[in-house]
Amino acid sequence: MILTPAGLEGLRSQLIVSCQAYPGEPMRDPRTTGQVAASAVIGGAAAIRVQGLADVQFTRTAVEVPVIGLWKDGHDGVFITPTLRHALAVANAGAHVVAIDGTRRERPDGLSLAETVAGIHAESQALVMADCGSFDDAVAAVEAGADLIGTTLAGYTGERTKTDGPDLELLERIASAGLGKPLIAEGRIHTPAQARLALDAGAFAVVVGTAITHPASITGWFKGAMHA
Template sequence: MRSFPVRLERAALQGGLIVSVQAPEGSPMRDPQVIAAMAEASLRNGAIGVRLESPDHIGAVRRRCPEALIVGLWKRTFPDSSVYITPGWEEIQAVWAAGADVIALDATDRHRPAGQDLADLVRRASGDLRAPLMADIDSVDNGLRAAALGCQWVGTTLFGYTETTAGSRPPAWELLAPLRQQLPASTSLICEGGIATADQARSALQQGADAVVVGTAITGVDLQVAAYVGAIGR
């Protein structure tokens, strides 16, 4: 069983950039080897880790970059729940088996597929797998609850993307200071969602985040090109 590495502790993340290397369904960028190449390029240029979606992508990056710090997740949708980021035990096991160092999962208070319970999932992941967890949250209360359950990292990933925060727009500036003040000192606070510039990333760190996750602004070729084309009215 893997033990909790020193490089995952809060002190090791200070001021770091984690690049989310993902691509939408149907995109040619979604090829595992393309994802792995983008991940390697990110790491070569100073990223402390990468955030990857799906066991196939996690495995491809692990093979290409054996020493990479990988935050893994698996997006799956179910008709009985709006939770889609590593929603259940099957997804947790698959992400861990593929080679992730940290498993990211939805840690909001929403109903999970098949009535699965967040507290039970955290207990099983921590006990059966000894897997470090990143809680993707949308509010201060959910972040504190996730830390109390045993999640080592808390990320603002879902702020603006849940039913109760749909009227808000990331980045989650309003969550950073209260979370840092109230989270246990050992819990890492990650700002993720809506970071589009280096200045915003720096601001997130100044407001209490230990590290930042940036995705679309760096690796989102599909969305970035579409935005430029839309802006110039082509």
């Protein structure tokens, strides 16, 4: 299955579940990622977002819904699928959509965002999701040719305050600008009510990660509330 820009319509108002375990964690195993992804699909996830080449490969065999893939390299600066080389590897691993750093920051390989998007489009059949951190990033990412715009990096690049829940103000601003590409709400959506608010703010679809697929964090939230 190849996902086309028109095919994205199937994701409208839907829930996308991000399944990620971090290096050194007990669940950091591609088979586990695939199983968690398949469980999310049973619950109604319309697409899955996963990190790492093996996770993309395993998840492609575990689910039939579109897979958004990324490759995190490092923790600081530009680390979400930072270069064209990373992006093409994610596409080759089978991702229908490659999520890349969609900010205006300098990239490690010296390519511009537009050159990176063009390279992915030229050398693969994957669509490109630009993980943005601000309104200006979103505008630049649309100009650069990205197929989807995500608020993934809002609160992580210094341009926006890290809100407790989703950055609804940013979502509303991007949505009301009518940039012409699907706007994906992502980042710190921790409750079903917040997912609903993100849609109401104008999001095309909503990504939830930690609150569904990261038991260590969720357990910590409960424990913290019990001992506050």
